[in-house]
Amino acid sequence: MTLKTLGAAALIALSTTVAHADNWTAYTYSSVSSTSAVKGMNRITERAAAETNGDLTIDLHLGKTLQIASADITQAVGDGVVDMAADFFFSGNVPLARVLNLPMLIENDDEWAKAYAAMEPALVDAFAAQGVVLLGGYRYPEQTIFTTFEINSLADLNGHKIRVTSPEQGKFIEEFGGAPITLSGSEVPTSLERGVIEGVVTASAGGAKNWHEFLPYNYRFAVNYGNSMIIANADSFAALSPETQQTLRAIVAEEGPKTTAEFLVDEDVQKKSQAEAGMTLVAMADGDAAAANAKLAPFWEAWAKENGPEYETALATVRAAIGK
Incomplete structure (x- = not known):
């Protein structure tokens, strides 16, 4: 202990x-x-x-x-x-559970429900261990990108430091030239003020509910859940x-x-409240979803292979459940 x-x-x-x-x-x-x-x-x-x-x-x-x-x-x-x-x-x-959080793998509520139901027996066993x-x-809700700098597409992440909550989110940020940084929630406000980070991946009803005053831009691109x-x-x-x-x-x-x-x-x-308070909500740019899928799909396979057969089975289970 x-x-x-x-x-x-x-x-x-x-x-x-x-x-x-x-x-x-x-x-x-x-x-x-x-x-x-x-x-x-x-x-x-x-x-x-x-x-x-x-x-x-x-x-x-x-x-x-x-x-x-x-x-x-x-x-x-x-x-x-x-x-x-x-x-x-x-x-x-319980790292096996991270299969549900792989960026771009699960893209809507229906896919989430199917994926979780398929994975639940394995998760029960993993927690029991x-x-x-x-x-x-x-x-x-979907995890989107909030920043201190103007952002109009994923390309604008290049060169910026973004707080993430998992290695998988970090991989997404890296694919678009950003630098992922892992911090506890309590460290986020001061880190934004000091420029240690320049953005976060979170939900409007999640971290942004507390940190919105530091984050003038929200790019409505769903990274993961x-x-x-x-x-x-x-x-x-x-x-x-x-x-x-x-x-x-x-x-x-x-x-x-x-x-x-x-x-x-x-x-x-919260989206409405944050917009009324001055936050700029930016719609997803044409082509960003396709670009992100192309970059991240190979990562799913590499992630599973690196972690072993149990993870490959988990990924196959989720993909079969959502038809992807």
Whole structure:
């Protein structure tokens, strides 16, 4: 266990070996209570208490309120530091799931639904190997490009430093001459002010909801999709009664898609609000989609081959599901 997760264990007085079946601690990477992500998790905790008649209560902690780094959330849940979490930064611990985030592979809501359904059994197994039960999740709107400089096509990324949230997003930026930089969300505002980065790949209802004042341009090109997994410690979950397990699964199965739907609504609201506040929203240039597909399709195959047969199978599974 890392020092950070050890600190969290001390902070919340939980043992990594003793699971609490009826009084859980949950954590989310999001530190903003007004986001659809946090609202969705709050609904889950409220419904769990109500629908189990108090047999399961869940105390939700927002991002940065526990000493758990975003990249350590999967491990913290697997180790029992917390019993449950919304985990956006799971790819380091469950890299197979990154197949869903490959740039230009999944290009619309229908493709996402088909791809996720096809991959879900493999994802359940991959999280189980980390001591974690995958209960469900939710998806952010399309990840587009927000910049401090004028941008009218992907060619304008050349020579600029762009914050990304995965190596796959980084590959996209590199293909168009940009320099990808990985930073935590809390580092983004000051990094934009200081010129450490000159843009971000995010959603209007995601990071741009908090950072829009630093980003006068938004190029409406969908690079990829980002998603969060809702996960539970395997021992904590096993200690629940079968009835409570079923109830929790049912709640997450309803609230995950509801959170996704709320993000899509909020995306339109934020786009309008950001435009009214002075942000320039730029439509995708003719030819950019074709150029991006031509550049990134070979990367999908190289990515899978480099990582091994399991990844090649995952990529083939997704491509078959979406007919691509």
